Amino acid sequence: MPITIYDIAREAKVGIGTVSRVFNNNPNVTIETRKKVLAVSKRLHYVPHAYAQGLARKRTNTLAAIIPFFTNYFFIEVLKGVQDKCAALGYDLILYGINHPSEVEPYLNKSIQRGRVDGILYFSMKLPVDFAKRFHGVTKPLVLVDSFDESCDSLFVENLEAAKIATGHLISLGHQNVGLIDGNMSSFPARQRLEGFKHAMAEAGLGINEKAVVISTTTKLDGFSRDAGYLAMKEMMTLGAAMPTAIVISSDVQAIGAISALRERGMKVPEDVAIVSFDDIELAVHFGLTTMRQPMYEMGELAVEKLVQRFEHPDAPPSHQTFLPRLVVRTSCGMNKPETYIENFLHTEN
Amino acid sequence: MPITIYDIAREAKVGIGTVSRVFNNNPNVTIETRKKVLAVSKRLHYVPHAYAQGLARKRTNTLAAIIPFFTNYFFIEVLKGVQDKCAALGYDLILYGINHPSEVEPYLNKSIQRGRVDGILYFSMKLPVDFAKRFHGVTKPLVLVDSFDESCDSLFVENLEAAKIATGHLISLGHQNVGLIDGNMSSFPARQRLEGFKHAMAEAGLGINEKAVVISTTTKLDGFSRDAGYLAMKEMMTLGAAMPTAIVISSDVQAIGAISALRERGMKVPEDVAIVSFDDIELAVHFGLTTMRQPMYEMGELAVEKLVQRFEHPDAPPSHQTFLPRLVVRTSCGMNKPETYIENFLHTEN
DNA sequence: ATATATTGTGGAAACGCTTCCACGAGCTGA
DNA sequence: TCAGCTCGTGGAAGCGTTTCCACAATATAT
Numbered sequence: 001m002p003i004t005i006y007d008i009a010r011e012a013k014v015g016i017g018t019v020s021r022v023f024n025n026n027p028n029v030t031i032e033t034r035k036k037v038l039a040v041s042k043r044l045h046y047v048p049h050a051y052a053q054g055l056a057r058k059r060t061n062t063l064a065a066i067i068p069f070f071t072n073y074f075f076i077e078v079l080k081g082v083q084d085k086c087a088a089l090g091y092d093l094i095l096y097g098i099n100h101p102s103e104v105e106p107y108l109n110k111s112i113q114r115g116r117v118d119g120i121l122y123f124s125m126k127l128p129v130d131f132a133k134r135f136h137g138v139t140k141p142l143v144l145v146d147s148f149d150e151s152c153d154s155l156f157v158e159n160l161e162a163a164k165i166a167t168g169h170l171i172s173l174g175h176q177n178v179g180l181i182d183g184n185m186s187s188f189p190a191r192q193r194l195e196g197f198k199h200a201m202a203e204a205g206l207g208i209n210e211k212a213v214v215i216s217t218t219t220k221l222d223g224f225s226r227d228a229g230y231l232a233m234k235e236m237m238t239l240g241a242a243m244p245t246a247i248v249i250s251s252d253v254q255a256i257g258a259i260s261a262l263r264e265r266g267m268k269v270p271e272d273v274a275i276v277s278f279d280d281i282e283l284a285v286h287f288g289l290t291t292m293r294q295p296m297y298e299m300g301e302l303a304v305e306k307l308v309q310r311f312e313h314p315d316a317p318p319s320h321q322t323f324l325p326r327l328v329v330r331t332s333c334g335m336n337k338p339e340t341y342i343e344n345f346l347h348t349e350n
Numbered sequence: 351m352p353i354t355i356y357d358i359a360r361e362a363k364v365g366i367g368t369v370s371r372v373f374n375n376n377p378n379v380t381i382e383t384r385k386k387v388l389a390v391s392k393r394l395h396y397v398p399h400a401y402a403q404g405l406a407r408k409r410t411n412t413l414a415a416i417i418p419f420f421t422n423y424f425f426i427e428v429l430k431g432v433q434d435k436c437a438a439l440g441y442d443l444i445l446y447g448i449n450h451p452s453e454v455e456p457y458l459n460k461s462i463q464r465g466r467v468d469g470i471l472y473f474s475m476k477l478p479v480d481f482a483k484r485f486h487g488v489t490k491p492l493v494l495v496d497s498f499d500e501s502c503d504s505l506f507v508e509n510l511e512a513a514k515i516a517t518g519h520l521i522s523l524g525h526q527n528v529g530l531i532d533g534n535m536s537s538f539p540a541r542q543r544l545e546g547f548k549h550a551m552a553e554a555g556l557g558i559n560e561k562a563v564v565i566s567t568t569t570k571l572d573g574f575s576r577d578a579g580y581l582a583m584k585e586m587m588t589l590g591a592a593m594p595t596a597i598v599i600s601s602d603v604q605a606i607g608a609i610s611a612l613r614e615r616g617m618k619v620p621e622d623v624a625i626v627s628f629d630d631i632e633l634a635v636h637f638g639l640t641t642m643r644q645p646m647y648e649m650g651e652l653a654v655e656k657l658v659q660r661f662e663h664p665d666a667p668p669s670h671q672t673f674l675p676r677l678v679v680r681t682s683c684g685m686n687k688p689e690t691y692i693e694n695f696l697h698t699e700n
Numbered sequence: 701a702t703a704t705a706t707t708g709t710g711g712a713a714a715c716g717c718t719t720c721c722a723c724g725a726g727c728t729g730a
Numbered sequence: 731t732c733a734g735c736t737c738g739t740g741g742a743a744g745c746g747t748t749t750c751c752a753c754a755a756t757a758t759a760t
Contacts, residue, residue: 020749260636354715368739
């Protein structure tokens with residue numbers, strides 16, 4: 001009952017090869033033949049069968065994105081870049097949202113399944129250790145985003161360096177007792193930020209108050225959540241007089257939660273505590289957050305581009321590209337950057 | 351080079367049918383044969399070819415979601431429900447994020463393409479008018495989410511009723527001069543909410559101050575954005591003394607923007623203006639927003655279930671299911687609901 | 701005039717599965 | 731003992747394309 005290329009061929013009195021050629025814009029078809037085929041196709045509502053094409057062509061024009069916590073703002077924004085670039089390049093995007101690292105395996109297997117997708121975008125997680133070996137030669141091109149592995153292309157943020165900049169900024173404003181609220185150590189970026197924080201403190205000759213480094217223990221969103229930020233700040237506040245005068249917080253959403261906790265105690269940002277966070281989500285403007293801006297959308301776009309390049313040059317050596325977040329100064333660090341909401345609004349319009 | 355069922359058959363000294371049967375858990379295979387085949391498959395890293403399976407089985411186990419503005423919190427949350435349900439049911443999800451209604455056509459065509467997906471989830475947009483005719487019999491099962499059409503299954507929020515409840519709540523608190531900040535009229539929910547607002551006011555015998563009904567003119571996110579809310583409130587504030595004492599706002603993000611605008615003028619919520627909004631996003635707690643909670647995640651899940659049911663009963667009459675949002679009272683409406691942040695926090699932890 | 705490209709076309713083979721039919725082997729019951 | 735089952739199995743046909751080869755018809759060069 002469904003219309004196939006054979007129906008079109010019969011009806012248009014041509015061969016199936018010709019019909020195929022018409023739909024593939026092969027130049028070796030006369031204009032009249034082409035018109036005839038197209039007319040019949042339209043009349044019969046013919047649409048090529050994607051899977052049959054895929055099987056014959058040995059490509060699917062589909063990419064998979066394996067992405068954790070995709071309700072998290074950071075990933076949404078990256079995903080948006082991925083999606084738009086896919087659309088622009090004519091690829092379909094299969095979304096595998098995973099809620100826990102343990103779910104990675106089945107999805108990885110699924111996308112590696114021959115013929116399912118042409119390539120994989122793998123977000124923010126370590127590859128299973130024996131991955132390369134287990135799937136030697138079987139696996140599809142894979143681009144790591146916000147993560148790193150020798151064996152494949154990757155794209156990541158220089159979190160260590162970024163944390164140094166963030167911490168350094170607070171130090172340069174005169175703070176000596178600087179704290180850190182970080183995500184769960186199972187997160188690579190969180191570990192890097194801890195490192196960067198320590199480096200910056202050491203370079204400035206400042207000691208680290210162990211109690212003023214609060215690392216999230218929750219695995220939910222790896223601690224990059226408002227709730228985690230809230231709880232961390234609660235904990236920080238038990239320090240009383242020893243509490244830091246400035247805190248580096250590993251994401252804007254955590255910072256927002258932290259600010260809630262402060263407010264409950266009547267404490268203010270930046271008067272009582274200065275804050276620098278990470279991401280620069282849309283709401284950061286609203287809270288006046290000084291933050292390390294991550295080019296999320298752009299990373300998403302670039303990830304797709306990298307994958308497509310890999311299709312074209314399968315044997316090129318793995319490429320690794322880094323992004324250095326940029327410090328966006330607002331008011332939460334205590335610098336009275338004169339910046340009204342509307343200014344930013346207009347700015348963020350685009 | 352890639353391993354096929356033939357390689358396995360040869361190596362295991364069985365027929366290809368047997369190999370296929372093993373992988374499809376057909377009971378008509380002896381335990382020994384099964385083991386043998388499985389062993390060889392593992393040794394050769396055999397994985398079935400998804401597209402070949404799809405072609406032979408005439409199904410793809412893949413769904414498409416055509417979704418607008420998917421950076422919007424509402425859609426993210428719905429999508430999350432969709433994604434999780436798909437995963438649970440073993441379906442893959444292809445994501446078509448569209449940025450403008452005009453982009454709908456190509457994506458609709460693409461997913462209708464025979465063999466690409468088994469069914470389609472279509473979000474918050476009107477179907478093209480002649481859609482049913484143009485694709486009579488060609489099209490796949492399609493479930494409308496947050497939208498309505500006679501011809502297919504749908505799932506939507508009773509926005510008219512919800513707006514009545516929201517408005518009624520403010521009226522019941524004694525407000526006579528109630529305003530509305532709404533999304534763009536191109537949005538079906540926005541139109542419904544305007545209606546509901548008018549009904550409620552009329553029922554209460556209250557006149558509507560035309561100037562106090564601000565409808566977004568931007569098409570960006572259909573006006574359901576923080577920026578749009580900010581601008582709308584700015585406009586509202588030009589009313590001076592005639593400004594409403596209570597405002598219904600068509601989304602939490604708009605409300606957040608609106609609150610920014612108020613703050614700039616030193617006005618407070620709920621002291622100067624009471625607010626009820628829609629959605630109940632995670633941040634609503636932070637702002638103490640009284641809001642009409644939409645069961646976003648649940649809608650996503652249910653949408654997938656409906657689609658799968660349709661696969662099983664292709665000829666059942668279209669089913670239409672509605673959700674009535676629930677009023678969540680916090681502080682923005684002026685009722686001093688004693689509710690601390692942590693209470694809510696624990697609650698939302700789930 | 702003949703040899704040689706070029707162009708448009710038809711259709712077989714291939715892509716890698718599932719499914720169905722046929723068949724032999726081992727059972728059952730009369 | 732034999733007809734009639736059931737069970738496990740092999741492999742052909744089919745899913746709907748693309749692609750390649752063959753070939754006829756025309757154009758070009760000699």
